[in-house]
Amino acid sequence: MPRAVAPTPARPAGRDARPAGDRAEKHRPMVRFDTVTRRFADVTAVDRLGLDIREGEFFALLGPSGCGKTTLLRMLAGFERPDDGRILLAGEDIAAVPPWQRPVNMMFQSYALFPHLTVAGNIAFGLKQERLPRPEIDARVAEMLRLVRLEGLGGRRPHQLSGGQRQRVALARALAKHPKVLLLDEPLAALDKKLREETQFELMALQERLATTFVIVTHDQEEAMTMADRIGVMNHGRLAQVGTPAEIYEQPRSRWVAGFIGDVNLIDGTVAAIASDGIEIADAAGRRFRAAGAPPVQTGDAVTLAVRPEKFAVATGADAAGADVAGAAPVNSVAGKVADIGYLGDISVYKVRLDDGTVLKASVTNAHRHTTPAIGWDDTVRLSFPPAAAAVLTE
Amino acid sequence: MRRLSPFNLVSLALGLAFLYVPILILVVYSFNASRLVTVWGGFSTRWYVALMQDRALQEAALTSLGIALASATLATVLGTLAALALTRLGRFRGRLPFAAMIYAPLVMPEVITGLSLLLLFVAVGFERGAATVTIAHTTLTMCFVAVVVQSRLAGFDRSLEEAAQDLGCPPLRTFLTVTLPVIAPGIAAGFLLAFSLSLDDLVIASFTTGPGATTLPIRIYSEVRLGVKPEINAVCTIFIAVTAVVVILASLATRRAERREAVSS
Known part of the structure; x- marks a missing residue:
């Protein structure tokens, strides 16, 4: 070949x-x-x-x-x-x-740079196997050094380079053969x-x-x-x-994918109703949720609702009061007490415990410079999300 | 750096003296002008000049060098192959006995190695001479080479070989252009170790040698039995110098490689 x-x-x-x-x-x-x-x-x-x-x-x-x-x-x-x-x-x-x-060429996790060769020697290694003429090899090595911004370091040995530089040599060596x-x-x-x-x-x-x-x-x-x-x-x-x-x-x-990629709240339930613009799901505590879209499910199927923490709107004070029973509260809205707060600088993560013990995670962007948090421990908050923000999982 | 207490300094001085004063005395007396080995008669290099005329000693030195070179080369090839087998072939059947048999000569009393080899050579009717000493020294020193090379191979990053193959280098060429250069310091150290071991071996050589193949240690030993001559001091001084240079080279080779690895991994 x-x-x-x-x-x-x-x-x-x-x-x-x-x-x-x-x-x-x-x-x-x-x-x-x-x-x-x-x-x-x-x-x-x-x-x-x-x-x-x-x-x-x-x-x-x-x-x-x-x-x-x-x-x-x-x-x-x-x-x-x-x-x-x-x-x-x-x-x-x-x-x-x-x-x-x-x-195909590979860039190794350990970089696998040849310790007995210079940077240029490492990059030229693959080209020499093809028995390319010397001037062409030199030209290609110079091109690669330029590509990874290591001009002038061709004569160094790998142990004389920083970790970032070694990473770039490994990249140049793998790319040299196009x-x-x-x-x-x-x-x-x-x-x-x-x-x-x-x-x-x-x-x-x-x-x-x-x-x-x-x-x-x-x-x-x-x-x-x-x-x-x-x-x-x-x-x-x-x-x-x-x-x-x-x-x-x-x-x-x-x-599994929902949990592996990013943070997610998984709410187990069964399909209670199917409408033209989405489905309604009832969880074990009798709460009703709506999800947009037309997932391939039938009424009575066991499904899981996946809601990312940043999809929640967090309301405090008077807005947070009210019951969770369908009809009495706005759609996709639950109230609970703040059980844990994680302040990460750009965002804050709240763990909210609902009446039945379910813990939901909500994250809020810290758009304003508060040094005293707007939401404190044991505050009652209301989490809500639009139907389009929830994904319905059947696996 | 920690400062040494007086007690530590004294211990160090006594320890070093115990090791090196005898050698120092020998070196000093090799420059003695007097014919009497125990009486200082002023500085002179006459015994070194006398050496130049001693054909027998020179021949013995040449024989020793030849045997050391040949046996170290053989031991390096065999020891490196053994080390490769032990590190590369995984857990093959009989790996443990193989390793044990390779390392056995390290701890085997030299008298026994020498005697058993002598019996073997006699049994198979092998005429004893430089060749038998070379074979004997190879058996003795290849285990040292195997140990040194194996420690290099243990720290060898196999992805270097994969990288070479990935870049278009077939396996045999990969071994020659990547593996060998990287483990070369270990192989060089092993060779030098084997060389110096062969050079100063007396016991095994005297069991396995024959007429016409007198090594330097055998020659020195036989001369000393008739009384220490000042020429012997001179020979030994040269001998020490050669061995020291070889050992220093070997340790430098390993040190340099280790430093290179320490940063790059």
């Missing part, structure tokens, strides 16, 4: 250099996992998984540790063989292609928080400029949400949901 070498070795930096015809192909799958299974002894790391990753996409594999996301990435790189199923790269089955012949797909295994895990946030945006800008397909593995949901075009949420070797960050956050497919 021929190695992927970009037709134009020196990409003009700073603008989108994609040929015009490329855009139409944007939705062709670059990578396809076709019912892929990988077992280790008695553990099934990846279980009959199917997934398409589009060309030019920034795709994130997100999941708790041990969910199989790294195994999936390593199968794409060729370090693990699937026990079952096929992996297609640009339409070709790559099962028989060893790692050193695959047109891979069809760049694999990133927890690329920012070793950086401190501030640097990590900066690097997230740098990676996004870089990906947009190169139009290379990026597949990133991360356990950090904020990282995935910030950077990725689409996210595949993994659990127990299977994809729990694939979608854009907003889809996954606002319309999670299951209780």
Whole structure:
């Protein structure tokens, strides 16, 4: 299989250099996992998984540790063989292609920089394997150093660099061969928080400029949400949901996804009525909630209502009084006592205990500069949310 | 830095004296002008000049160097392979006995190693000489190489090899261009250790050597039995210098690599 070498070795930096015809192909799958299974002894790391990753996409594999996301990435790189199923790269089955012949490159979590080579030597390593002529290698190394803003550091050894610089060398080395797909295994895990946030945006800008397909593995949901075009949420070797960050956050497919991505209040109940603009749900305490949309449910089905803490409007004082029984109070509105307050600076999180003991979490943006909190412990508050703010979960 | 108390200083001085005063005396007397080994007769380098004419000692030194080079090279190759097997093959069947057998010569009394090798060579009818000493020294020193190289391999980040393969480097070339250079300080240290062990071994060499292959330690020992000659002091001084240089090189090699790793991981 021929190695992927970009037709134009020196990409003009700073603008989108994609040929015009490329855009139409944007939705062709670059990578396809076709019912892929990988077992280790008695553990099934990846279980009959199917997934398409589009060309030019920034795709994130997100999941708790041990969910199989790294195994999936390593199968794409060729370090693990699937026990079952096929992996297609640009339409070709790559099962028989060893790692050193695959047109994908990986950026390792530990960076895996060669300690006996200089920065330039590290970046040139992959190019030397292709036996490119010396001037071309030098030109490509210089281009890569410019790309990751490490000009002038080509002669240094990895141990003479800071963590952030090493991360950029690893990135440059993986990009030097212009891979069809760049694999990133927890690329920012070793950086401190501030640097990590900066690097997230740098990676996004870089990906947009190169139009290379990026597949990133991360356990950090904020990282995935910030950077990725689409996210595949993994659990127990299977994809729990694939979608854009907003889809996954606002319309999670299951209780597990809702709970894994961000904070959520899950209210169990049964479908009491179905209307044209939504459904009505009754919980165990007899409270009625309305959710917009037309989920595939029937009256009497057990469902779960997912409401994110920031969807609640929190009312205090006279507005908070009144009963929760349907009809007597406004729709989707419950009253309770503040049991816990978490002040995070930009927002405050309130845990509100309802009459029946249910605890709901609500967060409020601190738009004003209060040094004495507007809502105190044991205050009676009323939480309400519009029907469109709640997601109905059946799984 | 902590200041040393007087008690600590005295202990340190006594300890170092215990270790190094005998060697110091030997070095000093190698520059003695007098023929009597225990009487100081002024500074002179005449015994070093006398060495230049001592054909037998020179030949012994050359034999020793040849054996040390050959056995250290063999031991380095075998020891490195053993270390690779122990760290890379996972929990293969018979791993524990294999490890035990590799490390056994570390603790085996040299007399027993020497005697058993002698019996073996006699049994198979192997003519004894430089070759048998080389084989014997290889068995003795390869376990030291294995230990040193294994400690390097244990700290080796396997993702370096994966990164090389990912960048288009096939496995064998990966081993040669990435693995070997990274563990090279360990291999070098192992080689130097094996070299110096072979150079100063007396017991095993005297069991396994034959006519015509007299190593330097054997030569020195046999000369000293007839009474200490000042030339021997000079030989030993040179010997100490060579060994010291080799040991210092070995520790420098390991230190340098460790420092490089400490920052990069």
